[in-house]
Amino acid sequence: xRLPAVADVPSREEVVPDDALLATYDLxxxxxxxxxxxxxxxxxxxxxxxxxxxxxxxxxxTLLNTLSGILRPxxxxxxCRGRLAHVPEGRQLFPELTVEDxxxxxxxxxxSRDPDPIYELFPQLHGxxxxxxxxxxxxEQQMVSIGRALMANPDIMAVDELSQGLAPIVVxxxxxxxxxxxxxxxxxxLLVEQNARLAxxxxxxxxxxxxxxxxxxxxxxxxxxxPAVHKAYLGGQVGQ
Amino acid sequence: xxxxxxxxxxxxxxxxxxxxLATGFVLIYRVTRVVNFAQGAFAVFGGLLTFSxxxxxxxxxxxxxxxxxxxxxxxxxxxVITIAGKIPLLSSLxxxxxxxxxxxxxxxxxxxxxxxxxxxxxxxxxxxxGAVVQRQYLLVLIVSLVLFGSMALxxxxxxxxxxxxxxxxxxxxxxxxxxxxxRMGLLAFVLGGALGGIGGALLTPVEPMTYNADVSxxxxxxxxxxxxxxxxxxxxxAGGLVFGLTEQFVSGYWSPxxxxxxxxxxxxxxxxxxxxxxxxxGLE
Numbered sequence: 001x002r003l004p005a006v007a008d009v010p011s012r013e014e015v016v017p018d019d020a021l022l023a024t025y026d027l028x029x030x031x032x033x034x035x036x037x038x039x040x041x042x043x044x045x046x047x048x049x050x051x052x053x054x055x056x057x058x059x060x061x062t063l064l065n066t067l068s069g070i071l072r073p074x075x076x077x078x079x080c081r082g083r084l085a086h087v088p089e090g091r092q093l094f095p096e097l098t099v100e101d102x103x104x105x106x107x108x109x110x111x112s113r114d115p116d117p118i119y120e121l122f123p124q125l126h127g128x129x130x131x132x133x134x135x136x137x138x139x140e141q142q143m144v145s146i147g148r149a150l151m152a153n154p155d156i157m158a159v160d161e162l163s164q165g166l167a168p169i170v171v172x173x174x175x176x177x178x179x180x181x182x183x184x185x186x187x188x189x190l191l192v193e194q195n196a197r198l199a200x201x202x203x204x205x206x207x208x209x210x211x212x213x214x215x216x217x218x219x220x221x222x223x224x225x226x227p228a229v230h231k232a233y234l235g236g237q238v239g240q
Numbered sequence: 241x242x243x244x245x246x247x248x249x250x251x252x253x254x255x256x257x258x259x260x261l262a263t264g265f266v267l268i269y270r271v272t273r274v275v276n277f278a279q280g281a282f283a284v285f286g287g288l289l290t291f292s293x294x295x296x297x298x299x300x301x302x303x304x305x306x307x308x309x310x311x312x313x314x315x316x317x318x319x320v321i322t323i324a325g326k327i328p329l330l331s332s333l334x335x336x337x338x339x340x341x342x343x344x345x346x347x348x349x350x351x352x353x354x355x356x357x358x359x360x361x362x363x364x365x366x367x368x369x370g371a372v373v374q375r376q377y378l379l380v381l382i383v384s385l386v387l388f389g390s391m392a393l394x395x396x397x398x399x400x401x402x403x404x405x406x407x408x409x410x411x412x413x414x415x416x417x418x419x420x421x422x423r424m425g426l427l428a429f430v431l432g433g434a435l436g437g438i439g440g441a442l443l444t445p446v447e448p449m450t451y452n453a454d455v456s457x458x459x460x461x462x463x464x465x466x467x468x469x470x471x472x473x474x475x476x477x478a479g480g481l482v483f484g485l486t487e488q489f490v491s492g493y494w495s496p497x498x499x500x501x502x503x504x505x506x507x508x509x510x511x512x513x514x515x516x517x518x519x520x521x522g523l524e
Contacts, residue, residue, distance in 0.1 A: 108403060
C-alpha cells in the first residue's frame with residue numbers, strides 16, 4: 001500500500017485544532033505488513049461526544065488501542081491534552097477479582113481509590129461489590145468497566161462497542177449514564193460503535209472509518225442523513 | 241510412635257519446602273501465566289550458594305540472606321530471558337526447562353556432583369513424643385509460616401497484590417489501567433527466585449543438596465502448586481504438605497525407593513481431579 005510522500009503529510013499544527021482534547025494526525029498503524037490505520041486524522045474537543053462508526057475490521061478498535069498506548073503508531077502522531085480512559089470492547093474485567101477490586105485498579109495511575117462515587121453513579125454495583133466480576137451479567141460488567149475507567153478521573157473516555165452483547169434496555173440505561181457523565185461532568189466521549197444508529201443519535205460529531213481511513217466526517221445528524229452512510233450503516237435509504 | 245512422629249515432622253518440614261517452591265510456581269504463574277520449571281533450580285542455587293558463602297567465613301544468617309538475594313537476581317535474569325520478548329507462552333515454558341538444564345550444568349561445574357550440606361540452626365535437637373527432631377525443622381516451620389502469611393496478605397489484602405493478580409487475569413485490561421505488566425512479571429520472577437532460594441537454604445542442612453536435585457524439587461513443587469490450580473497459594477501449601485507427608489510415610493513404612501513414585505502417582509490423581517473440576521466449571 002502506498003504511503004503518502006513526506007510533502008503530502010499535513011503538519012500537526014495544520015491538523016490538530018487548538019481546542020482539541022484528543023487528536024490524531026496522519027496516524028499509521030501496522031500489524032506486521034498489514035496496514036490497519038492509514039493516515040487517520042481526527043479529534044475530540046473538550047466536553048464533546050464524538051462517534052466513530054464503521055464496519056468490522058475498519059480499524060476502530062485499533063485506533064482506540066493506539067490512543068491508549070497499547071499499540072505504537074508506525075507514522076503520524078497523537079495529541080492528548082488530558083487524561084484518557086479506555087472502556088475496551090468486551091468489557092475486559094479481571095474476572096477473579098471482586099467488583100470493588102476491579103474498580104480500585106482503575107485508579108492505578110494515581111488519584112483516589114475510593115469507589116463510592118462509582119456506587120453513586122451505578123447504585124446496583126454497591127450490592128455486588130464483594131462479588132467476583134466474572135460472575136456478573138453483561139450489563140453489570142459493562143457498568144464495572146465504565147466505572148473502572150471513571151476511577152482514572154478522565155477528561156475523555158474512549159468507549160469501544162458499548163452495546164455489544166447487551167439487551168437494548170440495558171444499553172439504553174448505560175447510554176443514559178454516559179450522556180449524564182458528558183453533560184454534567186464535562187467528560188468528553190469518543191464512542192466506537194457498530195450500532196451506528198445509536199452512536200449517531202447521541203453524539204454531536206462523527207467519523208466513518210473504512211479500511212483504515214476516515215471516509216467521512218461531520219455532524220452526526222448530517223451523517224445520519226447522508227445516503228451512503230444511511231445505506232451502509234443504518235440499513236436503508238434516508239427517510240426509512 | 242517415635243518413628244511415626246519423626247516421619248510426621250520430617251514430612252511436614254519437607255512439605256513446607258515443597259510448598260515454598262509451589263508458592264514460587266503460583267506467584268510466577270499468577271502474574272505471567274508461565275509455568276516456571278526452573279523453580280527447583282532456585283532452591284539448588286539457594287543451598288549451594290549458602291554453602292559457598294559459609295565456607296568463605298561469612299556468618300550463617302548473613303550467608304543465607306546473601307544467597308537468597310543472589311537467587312532473587314538469578315530469578316530476575318530467568319525472568320528477562322523468559323518473558324522480556326514477545327515469546328508465546330508455550331515457548332516460555334520450554335525456555336524454563338532449558339534454563340533448568342543450564343542451571344544443572346552450571347551447578348555441576350561450580351560445585352561438582354558430591355552432595356553438599358552444612359549445619360543448620362545451632363542448638364540441641366529436641367524431643368517430641370519420643371522422636372528426636374532437629375532444630376532446623378523449627379526454623380523451616382517458622383520461616384515458611386511467616387512467608388505463607390505474607391504471601392496471603394500480599395495477594396488478598398494489598399493493592400499491589402491485586403495489581404499483580406490483574407496482570408495474569410487480563411494482561412490487556414491491566415495495561416489499560418496503567419499497570420506495567422512486564423515489570424510485574426519480572427518482579428514475580430524475583431520473588432519466585434527468592435522463595436526457591438529460601439527453600440533451598442532451609443532444606444540443605446537436613447537433606448544434602450546436589451546439582452541435579454532441581455528435577456525432583458520442581459516436580460514436587462509443581463505437584464503441590466497444581467493442587468491449587470497454580471493460582472491458590474493456600475492450596476499449594478496444603479498440596480506441599482500432602483506430598484511431603486506422603487513421601488516420608490512411604491519412605492519410612494514401605495521403601496525409600498517408592499517415595500517419589502507414590503508422590504508422582506498422587507500428582508496424576510490430582511491432575512485428573514483438576515481436569516475434571518475445570519471441565520465442570522467450564523460447563524457451568
